[in-house]
Amino acid sequence: MKITFLGTSSGAPTRYRNVSATAVQPEHGKPWVLVDCGEATQHQLLRTPLSPLKLEAILITHIHGDHCYGLPGLLASCQLNGRTAPLTLVGPVAVWEYLQAVMQFTEMQIDYPLQFLAVDERLDITAGGFQISAAALSHRTECWAYRLRESQIPLQLDVQRLRAEGISPGPEYAHLQRGEDLQLADGRWLSSTDFTRLSRKPRVAVIAGDNDRPELLAGLCQGADLLVHEATYTADILQQVGPEPQHSSAERVARFAEQQRIPNLILTHFSPRYLSKPRRSNDRLICEIRTEARQYFNGQLQLAEDLASWLISRDGMLLRL
C-alpha cells in the first residue's frame, strides 16, 4: 500500500507545496484512489507514474477550494485523453453541485461514466483495491475522513477444520479459497468464510480532511496502520489564529495518535508560513511542526512532502520510497 502526496500546503500553493491531494494505491498494480483534488493536481500527476486513466475513485473531504479546485480540470483532461472507464466521485453533496455548475457554465462534457456518491457514515465501497469507509470530522464546513483497507488479500484454507468435517483435498478446496460457497455431493452447503481466513492482516490507512477534533477519528482509526492528518499550525500559532478556522495543531494530532496507539502518523496541510529554510530571523520553520509532534507521539512520525511516497509494508512499517 503506497501513499503519494501531490499537495501538502494549506489554503494556497507555495513554490514547493501544492494544495491538498493524496494518491493511495495498492503495492502492486496500476489502479489507484485520490483523496482530495486541489488546483493543479493534474499538473502534479504529470510528475509521477500515476495514470489518470487508472484512477478509480476520487474521495473529496470537503468543499473548500484548496481541496477541490483541481477536480474540473482533472476530469476534463481524462476526457481529452480518451478515458472510457467509469469513475466514482465521493464527497459532500456540495461537491457534486459545484462540479455540475462548473460543467454547465463552462460547456464541459464528459462521455465516460461518472458516478457520484454522497458520503455518509454508511459509506462502504470498493475501488482501486481498497474497501472504503468514512467518518465525519469537525471543520467549518461538512468534512470527512476516509479509511482505505486493502480488499484483495488472498484467502488461506482452514485445512484442519475442512478435515474435521471430512472434506478431503480436491476441487472444493480451490472454490472455497477463491471465496466461493458450494454444495457438496451429499447435499451439505459450505460457506467459504467458515473454512478460510485472510492470509495476512489487510493494511489500513486513514486519510483525514481538515479537522479540529482528532478524537472523532477514534472509531475509524481502530486497527489502522497509518493516519494522515492535517497539522496546519504549531500550538502557539493555533492559539494566535483562534479556533474559527477549525484546524489542528501538531500537538493536538500527536496526542490523539499516541493515545490511540496508531503506529504511523504523517502530518500534512501546513500553513504556508512554515518554511523549509529561513529567509528572515523571525520566519517559522516546518521542522517546528515535527519537533512539537515528536514531544507527544512515540510512533513513526513523518511530515508530508510534495511528490514523496511512502509504503506501508505487509508488517505495518512505514517506509519512505
Added chain:
Amino acid sequence: MKITFLGTSSGAPTRYRNVSATAVQPEHGKPWVLVDCGEATQHQLLRTPLSPLKLEAILITHIHGDHCYGLPGLLASCQLNGRTAPLTLVGPVAVWEYLQAVMQFTEMQIDYPLQFLAVDERLDITAGGFQISAAALSHRTECWAYRLRESQIPLQLDVQRLRAEGISPGPEYAHLQRGEDLQLADGRWLSSTDFTRLSRKPRVAVIAGDNDRPELLAGLCQGADLLVHEATYTADILQQVGPEPQHSSAERVARFAEQQRIPNLILTHFSPRYLSKPRRSNDRLICEIRTEARQYFNGQLQLAEDLASWLISRDGMLLRL
C-alpha cells in the same frame, strides 16, 4: 511593454506547457493585466516576479476550462494574501456565472472589490497602464480578442502653436502637458489636446483567444506592434481534426499577419501532440509550427514558451528577455 507567457498548451497541461494565461505589463512599474487564467496560473505566477496583489484586470477570452479554471484559485489566494485593491474581471457573461456558482458552492469569500464587465465591441477601459478594447472572434463558444494600448505616454507641448496663440512659457505649459484644460486670465479656455501630442507612439499588443477566422482581427490589429494568436495545429493536422473545434493552423494565422503587415507575431496554444524533442519516429514537433508559419509570414515570428517574456521596445521591436 512586456508580455509573459504563463501557459501555452491547448486543452490540457503538459510537463512543459501549462494551459492558457498571458501577463501584460508596462515596461516599468508593477501593475499588470492577465489575459486568460487556465488552471495553475497562480502556480506559474509563483515562478515569476509578477505579484497577484498588483494585478489590475483579468480579461478572459472565453469560457472553456483551459482558459478559466485557474480563476477561482487565483482570486481566493489574493484574498488569503490580504489583497484589498479592487480587481476588474472582463469576459463573456458565462465567466461571471461560472465564478459566482463556484464561489457559492465552495463557500469562497472575497472582501476586496471585484467588478465584472461583460465584454462587447464597445469595451473601453483603462487598467494596468493600458487602454483596453476588444473584438469578437469565431470559436465554438463566444470568444474575444483584447487590444492593449499603452495609456500613460507623456505629452509633448506644441510650442509653436502655443506661441502662435500668444501664450508664453509659464505655469500654463505645465498644466497643458499634464493633460489638464485651463482658463487664461483673459478668459480664453485652452484644451490640452489642442496644444499637446503624444511624445511617442503608444505600443499596442493584441492578444486573441481561440479563433478559426483570423481575418476578424483586421480592425483590432490596425497599428498593432504585436499579435499573439493561437496556432493549435499545423495545416495538415487541422485538416485531419476537421473544422468543428474551430481552431487555427500556423498557416492561417501567418497569412493573416502577413497580409495585415503586423510586424511581430507570437504563436501559442499548441496542441500537446507537438513536442520539443521527439520520443518516437512519428512524433510531431513544435518546430513544424514555426516552419509552417515562416513560409507565409516575413515579420518577426516567435513561438511562445511557458515563463518566457518578450519586450516590445519603444521602436516596436520584439525582444526576448
